[in-house]
Amino acid sequence: xxAVLEVKEVSKVYGAGAGKVVAVDAxxxxxxxxxxxxxxxxxxxxxxxxxSIMGCILRPTSGEVRVAGxxxxxxxxxxxxxxxxxxxxxxxxxxxxFPSLTAAENVELVLRLKGxxxxxxxxxxxxxxxxxxxxxxAGLYPADLSGGEKQRTSFARALAGDPPIILADEPTANxxxxxxxxxxxxxxxxxxxxxxxxAIVSHDPKAEELAHRVVFLEDGRLKT
Amino acid sequence: MLxxxxxxxxxxxxxxxxxxxGITISTVLALIEVAIYLGMMxxxxxxxxxxxxxxWIGSKNIQSFDFALPFPEHRINQxxxxxxxxxxxxxxxxxxxxxxxxxxxxxxxxxxxxxxTGVGAPWAMLEGRAEDVKGGHYMxxxxxxxxxLGRLELGSQWELTFVKEHSFKLVGLSxxxxxxxxxxxxxxxxxxxxxxxxxxxxANHTAYIVAKLKDPAQAQAVAQALRVALRDxxxxxxxxxxxxxxxxxxxxxxMGMAFFLTAILAVLxxxxxxxxxxxxxxxxxxxxxxTLKALGARNSDLYLVIFSQTVISAVIGYAxxxxxxxxxxxxxxxxxxxxxVSPILLVVLFFTLLLVCLAAAYVSVRKVRMLDPVxxxxx
Numbered sequence: 001x002x003a004v005l006e007v008k009e010v011s012k013v014y015g016a017g018a019g020k021v022v023a024v025d026a027x028x029x030x031x032x033x034x035x036x037x038x039x040x041x042x043x044x045x046x047x048x049x050x051x052s053i054m055g056c057i058l059r060p061t062s063g064e065v066r067v068a069g070x071x072x073x074x075x076x077x078x079x080x081x082x083x084x085x086x087x088x089x090x091x092x093x094x095x096x097x098f099p100s101l102t103a104a105e106n107v108e109l110v111l112r113l114k115g116x117x118x119x120x121x122x123x124x125x126x127x128x129x130x131x132x133x134x135x136x137x138a139g140l141y142p143a144d145l146s147g148g149e150k151q152r153t154s155f156a157r158a159l160a161g162d163p164p165i166i167l168a169d170e171p172t173a174n175x176x177x178x179x180x181x182x183x184x185x186x187x188x189x190x191x192x193x194x195x196x197x198x199a200i201v202s203h204d205p206k207a208e209e210l211a212h213r214v215v216f217l218e219d220g221r222l223k224t
Numbered sequence: 225m226l227x228x229x230x231x232x233x234x235x236x237x238x239x240x241x242x243x244x245x246g247i248t249i250s251t252v253l254a255l256i257e258v259a260i261y262l263g264m265m266x267x268x269x270x271x272x273x274x275x276x277x278x279x280w281i282g283s284k285n286i287q288s289f290d291f292a293l294p295f296p297e298h299r300i301n302q303x304x305x306x307x308x309x310x311x312x313x314x315x316x317x318x319x320x321x322x323x324x325x326x327x328x329x330x331x332x333x334x335x336x337x338x339x340x341t342g343v344g345a346p347w348a349m350l351e352g353r354a355e356d357v358k359g360g361h362y363m364x365x366x367x368x369x370x371x372x373l374g375r376l377e378l379g380s381q382w383e384l385t386f387v388k389e390h391s392f393k394l395v396g397l398s399x400x401x402x403x404x405x406x407x408x409x410x411x412x413x414x415x416x417x418x419x420x421x422x423x424x425x426x427a428n429h430t431a432y433i434v435a436k437l438k439d440p441a442q443a444q445a446v447a448q449a450l451r452v453a454l455r456d457x458x459x460x461x462x463x464x465x466x467x468x469x470x471x472x473x474x475x476x477x478x479m480g481m482a483f484f485l486t487a488i489l490a491v492l493x494x495x496x497x498x499x500x501x502x503x504x505x506x507x508x509x510x511x512x513x514x515t516l517k518a519l520g521a522r523n524s525d526l527y528l529v530i531f532s533q534t535v536i537s538a539v540i541g542y543a544x545x546x547x548x549x550x551x552x553x554x555x556x557x558x559x560x561x562x563x564x565v566s567p568i569l570l571v572v573l574f575f576t577l578l579l580v581c582l583a584a585a586y587v588s589v590r591k592v593r594m595l596d597p598v599x600x601x602x603x
């Protein structure tokens with residue numbers, strides 16, 4: 001399968017000299033359409049740093065990142081937002097929903113950002129919330145949603161605009177066991193049904209069962 | 225992004241209300257200060273602006289309209305001798321006292337004019353006519369003087385003290401004509417007031433000679449020629465005399481600086497309130513801005529949110545401030561304080577306030593510009 005997201009010999013180094021910290025050390029991996037990739041590892045192993053590099057949020061110190069075949073490590077700061085906007089959906093551990101927006105409006109926000117037709121945005125947001133089983137809660141603010149509902153809303157937001165790649169950072173960390181499983185199942189379904197390439201950073205052992213592929217990171221290096 | 229700015233701003237109503245109260249108070253303060261100042265300057269120059277003369281001739285080294293010293297009235301002949309002059313007339317400006325019903329005395333500003341030509345006459349009459357002062361000890365008082373002089377009834381007799389006591393009959397009421405010093409203005413006939421000047425050994429003296437030119441465009445040139453001819457007088461075009469009077473009260477007395485300093489402080493306080501509120505808002509929502517960046521928003525999108533919130537706050541706060549001014553305006557004016565609120569003033573003050581608010585919001589913009597979207601992955 002062709003990888004929609006590739007990282008090749010990517011390293012991220014903070015500081016210099018004696019205080020130098022290698023957060024990610026020469027990691028190479030690919031993420032393909034329809035695949036759920038699980039990145040596991042102990043705390044401080046560089047998982048989130050790697051996810052940030054894959055999401056074009058953080059520049060690697062060395063190595064290459066390609067999104068949909070396009071080399072992004074050489075792009076300027078002004079071009080990276082467009083790569084994120086058009087190719088990547090994010091799911092965050094703390095949901096990162098806007099408290100002043102309803103569930104539907106949180107999804108609308110991304111559609112507006114992507115320049116979708118404003119007349120259709122509302123219907124599209126509801127359609128996405130329907131996909132994650134939350135359409136009946138569309139008018140509620142995040143404060144009125146449960147943890148699972150918030151995470152589902154953030155999935156709907158990540159799917160807004162149909163990005164080929166979804167990156168999820170500890171998506172079950174703030175959820176109870178049953179809701180966590182539901183969320184992971186939903187991610188797998190999305191990957192298979194919608195052909196999304198999904199990378200999950202997680203400590204959750206349940207995630208292993210649902211991922212197509214699992215990689216372990218230790219001290220910034222991939223363990224084989 | 226305007227949509228997001230609206231949503232987030234109006235979601236936190238408590239903060240919005242506090243911000244709006246700050247801007248509203250700032251607007252009211254600044255607007256009242258400037259409007260009072262302009263109202264006072266309007267009063268200080270009202271007679272000059274409402275007299276249909278292109279040239280004003282006063283005593284030497286005169287500083288403002290209110291401080292005219294008498295000079296021989298025959299100099300009017302030198303003015304009339306100029307071929308460019310269409311007509312010339314005389315106006316007396318002096319101060320006297322009137323006796324109130326309870327025996328106290330109140331100072332008045334006397335303007336004595338030629339009722340045949342109407343030059344220097346009251347321009348807004350509520351009752352009676354400007355020419356009614358002709359032919360006797362008649363006078364016109366302004367309706368707003370009632371606050372200082374008591375009830376003004378046409379036909380009533382008033383004792384005027386100008387060296388000696390003289391009785392004058394009230395034959396008319398003007399409307400909204402006030403002096404800069406808020407001393408009541410009393411209009412009377414030039415010829416009837418002349419004998420009173422004689423009591424001060426100032427017979428045949430006047431305070432001003434005013435002239436209308438055949439071609440008002442020649443005012444500068446004629447004023448210059450008159451300066452040469454009338455070396456013991458100061459000669460002004462109408463605009464110059466307005467400017468001289470305004471500058472005297474504004475700069476020489478320091479009054480203008482006091483008003484403007486308060487107005488500027490009010491605007492700065494308004495800006496600081498908005499800046500502080502928007503900054504606190506930005507800091508509290510830093511994660512959301514980071515999320516927006518991670519989702520693909522450009523810095524310019526985030527600036528738009530911050531500046532839109534600033535503009536929305538400024539517009540609403542300013543509108544409320546202006547509404548309050550218009551609501552209390554009558555009450556303030558009834559208390560004897562004139563407010564001059566013109567569309568230009570409203571526009572200039574709005575843009576000044578907006579500019580200050582946007583400058584204050586720039587601190588938030590800088591904070592967001594430096595924000596690293598990686599922070600969104602921190603739990």
